[in-house]
Amino acid sequence: MSDLLERLRGRRWRLTSQRRVVAEVLDGEHVHLTADEVHARAAERLPEISRATVYNTLGELVTLGEVIEVSTDGRAKRYDPNAHEPHQHLVCTGCGAIRDVHPLGNPLADLPPEQRFGFTVSQAEVTYRGLCPACAG
Amino acid sequence: MSDLLERLRGRRWRLTSQRRVVAEVLDGEHVHLTADEVHARAAERLPEISRATVYNTLGELVTLGEVIEVSTDGRAKRYDPNAHEPHQHLVCTGCGAIRDVHPLGNPLADLPPEQRFGFTVSQAEVTYRGLCPACAG
DNA sequence: TCCTACGATGGACGGAATCCAAGTCAAGAA
DNA sequence: TTCTTGACTTGGATTCCGTCCATCGTAGGA
Numbered sequence: 153m154s155d156l157l158e159r160l161r162g163r164r165w166r167l168t169s170q171r172r173v174v175a176e177v178l179d180g181e182h183v184h185l186t187a188d189e190v191h192a193r194a195a196e197r198l199p200e201i202s203r204a205t206v207y208n209t210l211g212e213l214v215t216l217g218e219v220i221e222v223s224t225d226g227r228a229k230r231y232d233p234n235a236h237e238p239h240q241h242l243v244c245t246g247c248g249a250i251r252d253v254h255p256l257g258n259p260l261a262d263l264p265p266e267q268r269f270g271f272t273v274s275q276a277e278v279t280y281r282g283l284c285p286a287c288a289g
Numbered sequence: 290m291s292d293l294l295e296r297l298r299g300r301r302w303r304l305t306s307q308r309r310v311v312a313e314v315l316d317g318e319h320v321h322l323t324a325d326e327v328h329a330r331a332a333e334r335l336p337e338i339s340r341a342t343v344y345n346t347l348g349e350l351v352t353l354g355e356v357i358e359v360s361t362d363g364r365a366k367r368y369d370p371n372a373h374e375p376h377q378h379l380v381c382t383g384c385g386a387i388r389d390v391h392p393l394g395n396p397l398a399d400l401p402p403e404q405r406f407g408f409t410v411s412q413a414e415v416t417y418r419g420l421c422p423a424c425a426g
Numbered sequence: 427t428c429c430t431a432c433g434a435t436g437g438a439c440g441g442a443a444t445c446c447a448a449g450t451c452a453a454g455a456a
Numbered sequence: 457t458t459c460t461t462g463a464c465t466t467g468g469a470t471t472c473c474g475t476c477c478a479t480c481g482t483a484g485g486a
Contacts (some may be wrong), residue, residue, distance in 0.1 A: 166432065166483065166484080167483080168434075168483070170367075170433080178358075186471095186473095187474080194466090201434085201435090202434065202435050202436060203435095203436085203474090204434075204435065204436070204437095204475080205433080205435070207475075208433080208434085209472095211441095223360060223361075224361050225360050226360065226366065226442085226443075226472095227472095228473060229363070229473085229474090236374070242405070242406065242408055243398075244408065244413075251402060253406075254404060255396070255399040255400045256399045256400075256401065257394065257399045259392070259399075259415055261398075262392040262393045262394045263379075263390060263392045263417055264392075267390045267392065268379070269324060269379065269421075269422075270421070270422040271381065271417075271420060271422070272419050272425050273379065273417050273419035273420045274382075274416060275418040276416070277341040277415070277416045277418065278396055278415070278416075279415075279416070280400055280408075280412070280413050281411060281412040281414065282408040282409045282411045283408060283409045283411075285407040288408075288409050303453080303464070304453095305451080305463095305465080307465070323442095324441085324443080337466085338465085338466095339466050339467060340467085341444080341465075341466065341467070342464080342465055344442095344444075345464085345465085353456095363473085364441095364442090365441080365442060365443090366442085
């Protein structure tokens with residue numbers, strides 16, 4: 153039993169076979185999958201799982217804080233199971249590959265009060281962009 | 290004649306009435322419009338302008354570096370004409386409103402070499418998220 | 427074992443953006 | 457000025473991503 157499934161059980165998550173498979177796919181893959189990729193991998197184990205269920209489950213996992221949603225440009229959102237370690241992302245502008253990175257400092261602290269315009273600022277997301285070794289040629 | 294149109298003329302941009310109107314809309318509004326909003330404002334002056342042309346023109350302005358594309362979650366992209374002053378964005382998670390902000394420090398410098406994984410990192414984009422005064426109620 | 431509220435299903439739907447073939451026109455050439 | 461041509465525009469179709477909804481199924485408590 154994975155840590156993720158144990159935590160979900162602790163939260164009284166109703167454990168259906170569909171939810172289990174989605175959680176296992178995320179837990180097993182330490183890459184950043186799109187919803188369709190999650191659906192494809194889930195369907196290998198549970199062929200009749202529907203896309204709506206995958207979307208519902210991913211949304212719940214995001215709400216529960218177990219998974220982070222990463223929006224990259226106009227493409228499909230990606231889901232990052234590494235939600236318990238603060239990190240940022242490095243995206244290849246060539247092929248779209250994503251890596252988790254750990255920059256120094258705390259970006260939230262770099263936004264002075266007079267630059268907050270009355271907003272209740274709760275999150276700072278940093279996206280580094282560049283070419284990966286393969287795309288840089 | 291605006292600075293933007295002068296720069297475009299200098300780049301040998303073929304100046305059609307449609308492109309002129311789109312450029313003027315962006316140049317006149319210092320807010321972050323969606324493509325549909327740009328289309329609506331452009332259509333006030335040139336009623337028959339098509340959506341495809343607005344998308345084409347916006348894409349060209351982004352390629353030329355005159356406009357910055359801002360992707361916010363699952364919503365429509367917004368277009369930021371303030372491309373010549375480095376800045377970051379503060380987004381309201383309630384209504385999607387965007388403000389330009391100027392955080393301290395240089396986020397690019399916060400990514401140490403061993404965290405770059407061989408990428409040629411060229412850009413660091415910071416998105417602050419929170420509730421604006423109106424949405425915070 | 428039975429009940430029932432919660433979850434799953436899949437097809438319809440919606441918004442955002444792109445594609446395409448046909449028509450139009452800006453701007454350089456003569 | 458007029459001609460010519462390749463670049464630009466058009467709008468409807470299409471794709472992609474995601475959500476909605478009415479109906480069916482089932483996990484898990486009684």
